[in-house]
Amino acid sequence: MRAVVSQPREANVLLALLVGLAACVATGTPFGLLAPFAALLLYAGGTATRIVNGALAVAAGVLALAAGLAPPDIAHRALDWAAFCAVAFAVGRTIAIQAGRSPLGRPAIATRIIEAMPAHAWSADPGGRFTYVSPNTLDYLGAPVADLAPLPGSDEFGWRRVVHPEDYGRVIEAWRHSLATGDPYDTEHRLRRHDGIYRWFRNAGLAERDREGRIVGWHGTTIDIDDQKRAEAALVEREREMSRLVDLVPSHLWRLAPDGEPIFFNRRMANFLGFDVGTMSNPGLDRLDRLAAAVHPDDQAAFRRTLGWSLHAGEPFALRYRLRRADGAYHWMSSRAEPLTDEGGRIVQWYGLCLDIDDQVRAQDEARRRERELAQLVDMVPGLLWRLDPDGRPVFFSKRMVEYFGDDVEAFDLPGKAGVGASATAHVHPDDLPRVIETLDRCLTTGEGFALNHRLRRADGVYRWMSVRAEPLRDESGAITQWYGLCHDIDDQLRIEETLRERERALWQLVETLPAMIVCADPAGEPVYRSERLRTYLGFGVETLDGAGETRLNRTLDAAIHPDDRAAVKEHYARCLATGEPYLRKHRLRRFDGEYRWVETRAAPMRGESGDIVQWNLICLDIDGEVRAREELRLAHDRLTRASHAASLAELSASIAHEVNQPLAAVVANSHACHRWLSAAPPNLERAKTTAERIIRDANAAADVVGRIRALFRQSAETRDLVAPADVITEARELMAEEATRRRIRLLVEIATDVPPACVDRVQIQQVLVNLIRNGMDAVEAPKSERAIRIEARRMDDAIRIAVSDCGGGILSPEKIFEPFFTTKDQGMGMGLAICRSIVEAHGGRLWAEANAPRGATFVFTLPVSAAVAP
Amino acid sequence: MSGPDFIVYVVDDDMRIREALEELLASHGMRTVAFASAGAFIEAEKPDAAACLILDVELPDINGLDLQRRIAAGEHPPIVFITGHGDIPSSVRAIKEGAVDFLTKPFSDADLIGAVETAVDLDRAHRAARADQAALRRRYDDLTPREREVLPLVVSGLLNKQAAAELGISEVTLQIHRRNVMSKMAAASLADLVRIAQRLEIPITHSRRPSGDVS
Structure with a gap:
């Protein structure tokens, strides 16, 4: 591709150069040089072109000037060259302009540039x-x-x-x-x-x-x-990580504008506060107020002051305060902020970090509190606490101990054993000192715990017994790091123990010397202790009878209680054990020599704090003499009763006699007087008349007395109450029970359930019953009699029928016996039944006697049913 | 009938008995003063005359027997007890204490009057004896102290010489004293003086025998 662009251009330059040289030679003028010059310029281009153009322009000007001034021959040649320079300049300019105006004009350079x-x-x-x-x-x-x-x-x-x-x-x-x-x-x-x-x-x-x-x-x-x-991806990634880091660091990060406006909270902080910078109401310093409002009221002033100062002075901010969480709970925060300044020292931003130190603060508080409590505990422990270093130098005395010693404990702050030794010498009782020192030395040397009771002097000079204990604290290697000691005041305790021992001994002596036999039994009644007196009496101890099968209690009862009393004693004792009622019973107890003697046993439960019976305490008194004496006494009493019965009758008759004799004596005396007045000469009729009148008066008085005596047995209804006959009968039987037992006569009572109450004088009806029962008892003394008295009560129409029957000798004349002064007995006035009848009749009832078949008699009396309760 | 020279006191709480006794005793011509209680009797002014006390055993304030004991120390009229119901122990006690009789009501006219008369006679005798005794006592009181010393020695039967030695005086002086005693005591003889001394209960302090012979 490069060849395509450059080859024709170089060829063109070469061609133009050749053509120009040829023209120059042909014409003899320099103008032919224009072509190669142009070609060169085209090839060179750029800066070279501009320099050449500049030189041509200057050359043209200089040559033109020279042409004007120089002689004509030279002027002519100069003018040629000036023209040539001018033309060349024009061509150069043209090329330059052409080259600047057309891109295509410089493809090679462009291509080179592009490709480079x-x-x-x-x-x-x-x-x-x-x-x-x-x-x-x-x-x-x-x-x-x-x-x-x-x-x-x-x-x-x-x-x-x-x-x-x-x-x-x-x-x-x-x-x-x-x-x-x-x-x-x-x-x-x-x-x-x-x-x-x-x-x-x-x-x-x-x-x-x-x-x-x-x-x-x-x-x-x-x-x-x-x-x-x-790089960009890495940056994005890093920023994301950064942002995550900011959000994830377990602290609050925030940024403030130089004036204090919060401009950023990390997510944790936003979550904590419950609001973010973006969601805060108004931009500006309101936001800072909002943030400050989340600070605990107690800390708010400090927060504002400190932050205000930092913002003002550019000083770093550091403060601890409580910050309210979104849920309202305040957390302790440790907050710091540093300013970021630019090169000029101006604050650009504040970067803040806020750590939740709530747990820490609480832990610190807790730790402080515990420490305080511990210190308090040490001072409050009712004992004297102390600490020694491993060598025996006192390191610590508790407050109580210092108070106890009362002197300057600093004096014992001596190195090694000297310290504790000095303390001991100063405070330990001289009698105890040697063994205390000896034990201390041994403990400090061997590391064994110290434990000793000895006397320790108090500040007031009184020695008190202390229980002193000390134990070494060892580190992991087993070396002793501290000795911890406690002196516990046992003085009172010792005294109490001594007193208690004394009291116990006294009590024991008391129990053993009491003129009574004493038993302690567990809650089930098993004897656990018997006093010496009882052991001697029985001839055996608590454990003597132990064996398989029977309980100790049963064995004891079987061995010691009289066979006739045994069943009753067992039953009664078992009932008391079950119910917790006190036990009281008289029975015969076998003495070691086989003699049965009467004893009175009393038992009472001893209860624990919860009210449960923890022990039974029994006292057993030998009342044999008493029982016999009482039997005799009862007989004597009985005789006495009969005698007093007789005496009271005598008294009654004496009283009757006095009452009657008094007017009779007056009558007799007056009669004699009257007789004498009449016999006198002359007869004193006046006085005889007076005396005769008195005789009449006094005789009437005597008659009145007799009437009054009769009225004695006709009681008025004033003392009558509504009484259940059953109660009266029961009372009468109780009155007679002792006599019946002694005379071995049974009293059988049978009361129908429908017997209504009656309005009676309780005592009088009792007297009637007692009289009838006693008569019956006397009757059954007859030979071949059944020794029993039956008392029956039942309802009979409008009356209550009460019958007292016996199977004694019977009666010969059932009516005559009710007459006064009729008696079948050796010692009797014959008044009993007469009085009984008058009492019953006074109550509106009847009393009669019936002969029983085959033998015996029944005395029956009726009482009207009270109108008040009659159906 | 010149009226009796004695008084019969009656103490009985029963008005009828008091009336009847007054009447009966009046019919016998006796002077009677009746009281309803022992207290009233003790309080009453009693004339200096022979008397008799008819006393009921049962009295409202104090028992008649107790009254008898209470007045036993002083001079009192002999007592005739009357009772509504006499019992043996009370009657025995009453008689032992000096009662004249113990009558059970009702009693007969003769028994009562007999008892009253016995009692009055007894009281008269008592009174006479008490009067003699009082006279003797008055005479004895007239003796000088020295004469009172001499009297027991003389009635003991000591010779004048012995008695004089005893008192440390001369025999002549003793004889003067002795004569004065005899005359003041109105004793006719030594035997008379001895009897008077006995009634005055003057102890015989000396024996005529020398003390050395007693062994």
Whole structure:
């Protein structure tokens, strides 16, 4: 292609040179030189042309001037040369102008320039077919230009093969678009190098148009932008990473404008705050206010002040404050900001970093709190704490210990054992000192723990017993780093223990010397302790009877309780154990020598704090003498009762006698007086009359007394209550129970359920019942009698019928017995039944006796059903 | 009938008994003063005359037997008890304490009057004895101190010489004192003086025998 352009031009220059020389020779004038000159200029071109032109113009001017001044012969020749120079100048100018005006004028240079450029150039016709492709392109592609031509039989271009398949569609579309519209063509795409590697290129082309605006061709360049492309991609990638980094660093990053306006928050910060720079209401300093508003109210003033100062002075900003999270929780933040300045020192931006140190602050707070608590604990522990270094130098005494010693503990800050030794000498009781020093020495030497009870002097000079313990703290290698010690005041405890021991001994002595037998039993009743007195009594100890099968309790009961009492005792004791009720029972207990003696056993549960029974405590008193004495006493009492019964009757009769005798005595005395007044001479009738009147009066008084006595047994209804007969009968039976037991007579009570209450004088009816029961008891003393009294109560129409029956000797005259002073007994006034009848009749009832078959008697009395409750 | 020279006191809480007794005793011509209670009797002014006290055992303020014991120390009329219901222990006690009789109501006219008369006679005797005694006591009070020293020695039977030695005085002086004692005490003889000394309960302090013989 180069040959095509350069060969004719050099030939032309040579031809013009030859022609010019020929003309010059022929004419004898220099004008012939014009042709070769022109040819040379054409060939040279550029700067050379301009210099030559300049020289020609100057030469023409100088020659013309010389022609004017010189003699005519010379002038003529100079004028020729001046003309020649002028013509040559004109030709040179023309060539120069021509060369500047026409591109085609310098194709060789253009081509050279194009081909030397670090780019690929091309030209194409309006149809898009390449008319020129720079050789470096073809070198790059490793393909002849023909390969780029359109493919025969299709509208596809041959360069399809070298464009990256991914880019081809886009490229061809743009190319076709440009061809169709004439718009500049500009794409970036990959081109395959001859070795098969694709590189990025920028391909740009412009349409060339003629004067009418028709597209005459396309020219373009293809520039290798592969490195650029890669750098750009790398940059993008790095920026993305950067951005991710900014967003992902576990801190808040922010940027402020020089005036303080927030212009960037990283995502974490935005998430934390719940708003971002972009979403803040107004640009400008409002945003800073908004940010400041998120600071804890307590920290806000400091935040504003510090930040304000930093912004004002350009000093770095550093502050800890609490920042409100989107959910309202405040977190401690450690915030720093540094200004970025330009070369002139002006602040361009503030870059800030904000670390969430909430956990840290809290941890610190917690740690401080713990430390404070620990310190407090050390001071509050009710003991004296101290620390020694491994050699025995006191390093620390707790506050309490300092207070306890009361002196200057600094004095013991001596190296090695001297320190602790001095402290010991100063405070330990002299009697304890040797063993304390000895133990201390041994512990410090061997590293074994220190444990000793000794006396320690208090500030007031009082020695108190302390339990002193110290243990070494060892590091990983086992070497002792510290000794930790504790003095615990056990003085009170020792005293209490001593007192307790004393008290326990006293209690034990008390228990053992009490004139009673004492047993302790577990909650199930198993004996766990017996006092010496009881062991001696029984002749066996707690464990003596232990064996397989039976429980200790049962064995003891079987061995010691009288057979007649055993079942009742077991039953009662078992019931108390089950219910927790106190136990009280009298029974016979076998002594070691086989004699059964009466004892009274009392047991009460001892309960724990929860109320559960933890132990049963039993006391067993020998009441044998008492029981016998009481039996005798009861007999005596019984005799006494009978005697007093008799005495009271005597008293009653005495009282009756007095009441009657008093008027009788008056009557008798008056009668004698009257008799004497009448017998006197002369008879004193006046006084006799007076005395006679008195006799009448006093005799009537005596009659009144008798009437009153009768009325004694006719009680008024004033003391009557509504009483259930069952209650009265039960009470009467209880009154007689002891006597019945003693006389071995059973009292059988049978009360119908429908017996209504009656309005009676409770005591009188009781007296009636007691009287009838006692009569019955006396009756069954007769031989061959069944020793039982039956008391029955039932309803009979409008009356309650109460019967007391026996199977005794019976009665011969059922009516006569109710007469006063009738008695069948040796000691009796014969008033009992008479009074009973009068009481019953006073109540509106009847009392009678019936003979029983085959023997015995029944006394029956009725009481009217109270009108108030009668149906 | 010149009226009785004695008074019968009646203490009984029963008005009928008081009336009847007053009437009965009046019919026997006796002077009677009746009281409803022991307190009233003790408080009352009593004339200096022979008397008798008819006392009911059952009194509202104090028991008749207790009253008897309370007045036993002083001079009081002999007591005749009357009671509505006499029991043996009370009657025994009353008699032991010096009661004249213990009558159970109702009592007969004769028993009461008999008892009253016995009591009055007893009181008269008591009063006479008390009057003699008072006279003796007055005479004894007239003795000089030295004469009162001499009297026991003389009635002990000591010889004048012994008695004089005892008192450290001359026999002559003793004889003067002795004569004065005899005359002041209105004793006719030594035997009379001894009897008077006995009634005055003057102890016999000396034996005639020398103390050395007693062994």
